Amino acid sequence: MIQATQVSWRYGANPVIDGISVTARPGRVLGLIGPNGSGKTTLLRLLYGALRGGTGHVAVDGDEVSALPPREAARRLAVVVQETGAETALTVAELVLLGRSPHLSTFQRTGPADHEITIECLRRVGAGQLGSRAFASLSGGERQRVLIARALAQQATHLLLDEPTNHLDIRYQHEILRLVRGLGTCAVVVLHDLNLAARYCDDLVLLGRGEVAAAGTTEEVLDPTVIEAVYHIGVQRLDLDGAIHLLYHPRDEPTATGTSAPAAASHMPA
Amino acid sequence: MGAVTATALPENRPDLLGVAAQRRRTGIWLLALTITLILTGVIAVGSGAVNVPPATAAQIIGHHLVGLPGEVTWTPPQDAIVWQVRLPRVLLGMLVGAGLAACGVALQAMVRNVLADPYLLGINSGASSGAAAAILFGAGATFGQYALSSSAFLGALSASLLVFLIARSGGRVTSVRLLLSGVAVGYVLYATTSFLIFASGSAEGARSVMFWLLGSLGLARWNALLLVAAVALGSMITYLTVVGRRLDVLAIGDETAHTLGVSPGRFRLRLLVLVSLGVGVLVSAAGSIGFVGLVVPHLARRIVGAPHVRVVPVAALLGAILLVWADVLARMLLSPQEIPIGIVTALLGAPFLLVLIRRLHATGA
Numbered sequence: 001m002i003q004a005t006q007v008s009w010r011y012g013a014n015p016v017i018d019g020i021s022v023t024a025r026p027g028r029v030l031g032l033i034g035p036n037g038s039g040k041t042t043l044l045r046l047l048y049g050a051l052r053g054g055t056g057h058v059a060v061d062g063d064e065v066s067a068l069p070p071r072e073a074a075r076r077l078a079v080v081v082q083e084t085g086a087e088t089a090l091t092v093a094e095l096v097l098l099g100r101s102p103h104l105s106t107f108q109r110t111g112p113a114d115h116e117i118t119i120e121c122l123r124r125v126g127a128g129q130l131g132s133r134a135f136a137s138l139s140g141g142e143r144q145r146v147l148i149a150r151a152l153a154q155q156a157t158h159l160l161l162d163e164p165t166n167h168l169d170i171r172y173q174h175e176i177l178r179l180v181r182g183l184g185t186c187a188v189v190v191l192h193d194l195n196l197a198a199r200y201c202d203d204l205v206l207l208g209r210g211e212v213a214a215a216g217t218t219e220e221v222l223d224p225t226v227i228e229a230v231y232h233i234g235v236q237r238l239d240l241d242g243a244i245h246l247l248y249h250p251r252d253e254p255t256a257t258g259t260s261a262p263a264a265a266s267h268m269p270a
Numbered sequence: 271m272g273a274v275t276a277t278a279l280p281e282n283r284p285d286l287l288g289v290a291a292q293r294r295r296t297g298i299w300l301l302a303l304t305i306t307l308i309l310t311g312v313i314a315v316g317s318g319a320v321n322v323p324p325a326t327a328a329q330i331i332g333h334h335l336v337g338l339p340g341e342v343t344w345t346p347p348q349d350a351i352v353w354q355v356r357l358p359r360v361l362l363g364m365l366v367g368a369g370l371a372a373c374g375v376a377l378q379a380m381v382r383n384v385l386a387d388p389y390l391l392g393i394n395s396g397a398s399s400g401a402a403a404a405i406l407f408g409a410g411a412t413f414g415q416y417a418l419s420s421s422a423f424l425g426a427l428s429a430s431l432l433v434f435l436i437a438r439s440g441g442r443v444t445s446v447r448l449l450l451s452g453v454a455v456g457y458v459l460y461a462t463t464s465f466l467i468f469a470s471g472s473a474e475g476a477r478s479v480m481f482w483l484l485g486s487l488g489l490a491r492w493n494a495l496l497l498v499a500a501v502a503l504g505s506m507i508t509y510l511t512v513v514g515r516r517l518d519v520l521a522i523g524d525e526t527a528h529t530l531g532v533s534p535g536r537f538r539l540r541l542l543v544l545v546s547l548g549v550g551v552l553v554s555a556a557g558s559i560g561f562v563g564l565v566v567p568h569l570a571r572r573i574v575g576a577p578h579v580r581v582v583p584v585a586a587l588l589g590a591i592l593l594v595w596a597d598v599l600a601r602m603l604l605s606p607q608e609i610p611i612g613i614v615t616a617l618l619g620a621p622f623l624l625v626l627i628r629r630l631h632a633t634g635a
């Protein structure tokens with residue numbers, strides 16, 4: 001469980017995150033959504049302790065994240081960041097094996113168990129054949145999957161992902177998120193695509209200008225009126241076969257189905 | 271019995287990640303390079319204005335080192351040349367070459383730039399200023415035979431401190447800030463050295479400073495300097511090998527380092543202090559020898575791949591071998607006159623670098 005209480009972070013004089021409290025509960029996937037510049041990535045970085053000097057508290061399973069020794073923190077929190085390290089000359093296998101380093105002492109080299117885990121993690125992200133390739137020679141989507149494999153190899157109790165579906169085609173967007181969901185670990189995912197959030201997140205926090213615009217279960221947060229107010233775009237919500245689907249349109253144009261008032265279109269029965 | 275099967279089992283698994291193959295390969299390279307280094311030493315000790323056959327050179331070393339019994343078949347001058355003059359010089363060459371290569375590897379990881387070299391942080395300019403002050407104005411005379419080296423080392427230390435303070439002034443030490451302050455300090459100290467030469471007005475002194483700036487192993491003796499260099503550089507190379515995984519992680523990026531349990535700021539700081547001391551010792555002992563620290567890390571990566579646990583020791587061995595040969599060339603090309611070793615390493619290193627650049631473009635990396 002990750003619990004952030006009244007966290008704030010300012011960049012110069014501008015508050016990026018302003019007194020936010022969020023809780024990522026065990027076994028559930030928490031999605032952080034919101035427009036560009038709403039502070040999603042900053043909030044995520046606060047959650048894994050990469051930003052210091054803000055106010056408020058972040059606790060991982062009850063322990064203050066900033067007080068954890070770095071290696072212990074890495075055993076609890078595996079993070080897929082947007083920094084790819086694309087210039088590295090490491091091979092895919094070498095890169096994913098680095099995910100084992102929080103579990104190894106300084107003098108210890110990787111052993112058969114670490115290799116097994118690495119192979120398994122690569123297989124799970126559909127990159128089982130890439131082990132001996134140079135990381136730099138991969139496509140954007142392959143790189144992203146390898147980075148996710150590295151985070152999985154960390155075998156941390158929490159998984160945090162910053163826009164993991166970037167560079168991925170539709171199939172892998174779904175496969176990766178389904179994989180994250182299937183892990184059963186506490187996960188926090190920054191997502192742009194609200195339909196992916198609708199399908200794969202249990203809980204959502206919708207950020208608007210550094211503050212929480214809405215928080216709760218996915219069902220509760222994906223309310224067209226709330227989303228419209230934050231994103232300034234027309235939203236229609238369709239509940240089909242128990243799944244939520246969102247359709248968007250510019251606010252001054254009529255919708256595909258002819259209904260122009262978005263609020264009226266909410267919870268349209270299928 | 272159970273233990274045997276448990277350990278035997280993974281050995282039979284296919285090496286899907288290529289880890290076992292790579293370890294074997296690295297082991298073979300380390301062995302081959304160590305043998306080459308020893309042979310290089312024996313041949314280099316015998317080569318020069320007075321040639322001593324390798325077998326005789328080996329006998330002389332063995333006689334002194336372990337009191338090898340046997341008939342003395344060599345002349346006292348041969349003994350003096352091999353043991354008193356050339357062996358310390360070859361050993362210093364090995365230490366300096368290994369140290370330069372290892373510092374180059376560390377700096378390239380620290381600032382995430384494959385064109386980084388040990389002199390990037392302006393530390394050598396500090397050493398040069400110190401050396402110029404010693405040669406031209408007799409600074410550090412209280413240190414006797416170590417006047418030049420200690421003055422150079424103090425210069426290097428002040429330069430690193432200055433770089434560090436400037437890089438630190440904006441808060442966290444980042445790679446870009448480190449680079450910029452290194453370049454700035456380097457230029458200022460370069461100007462200082464030039465001014466010292468100009469102000470002294472001694473042509474002979476200027477020549478000595480120039481010779482020292484281009485690098486020389488001529489200071490090598492069986493003395494405390496050699497011992498200090500051996501201990502300092504030996505521990506530095508060992509440390510860099512041991513923290514190889516952390517170097518890998520730091521080379522990818524600060525954010526990645528953080529998420530994998532390495533505190534990037536603290537680790538970079540520790541490396542900075544270590545490499546500064548290492549470069550300070552190197553430059554104090556042998557002047558600024560260029561290109562070794564830049565080119566050798568690339569050669570090592572080509573041979574054993576990118577992980578630093580393999581790159582550091584392989585680069586150190588390669589650097590040691592290359593520098594000893596460069597010194598042999600420097601002694602023999604215009605024999606009996608000696609040319610600065612920095613000229614030789616630049617002439618050898620530049621084409622290497624050009625080939626590397628071509629390769630980089632060819633692979634699209």
